[in-house]
Amino acid sequence: MEYIIDDIDRAILASLAEDARQSLKVLSARVGLTSPSTAERVKRLEERGVIEGYGARVNLAALDYRIQALVRVRPLPGMLQKVDKLIQALPECIENDKVTGEDCFVMRLVVHSIEQLDALLDTISEYAQCNTSIVKSSPVKRRLPPI
Structure with a gap:
């Protein structure tokens, strides 16, 4: 029903x-x-699953996560499952979407420094091509569409 x-x-x-x-x-x-x-x-x-849960919105900068990056990930041939598992295992990955198009994933990372971002990307770069954009600001935070 x-x-x-x-x-x-x-x-x-x-x-x-x-x-x-x-x-x-x-x-x-x-x-x-x-x-x-x-x-x-x-x-x-x-x-009925309309409300899936409740949570707190946390100020990431207050936890010293000063940098957010959007990373488009294109696994190398035969590496899709491996890359998927690597992404899921990254605690700094706060969102990950499997997408259509040339890339397979778009993930949002939060890090303390560019050096940390480089180290995280190095763990994936052996298995995938990554295209990274640093988030300057988020004028529209995650929100519900019209209900």
Whole structure:
């Protein structure tokens, strides 16, 4: 059975995306339901996988990760699986997408220095071609599309 998202579910999702730590009382007031009704809807959204989890947004610079890099990765022939495993094993890789086109992966790395970035890329360069861009700023942070 397909789960239909109605306007109240959308309001719940938008409010939780803005502040996942808000109390049930505040969330209920924002969406115009009682606390038990809101709790039941949130539970249903979680059970159906619409809400996959909750997390904290961390300031990476506060952890001394001053550099972010976007790296397009093109594995050498026969090295796709090896490169995939190498990328997944990198704790500095905070995102990785398998993509179409000439490259197979686009990953986002966070590092303390250019030297650290070079060392990480060296672990992959034996098995893949890498094209790296340093992130200057992120005017649009990861966000939900219109709900």
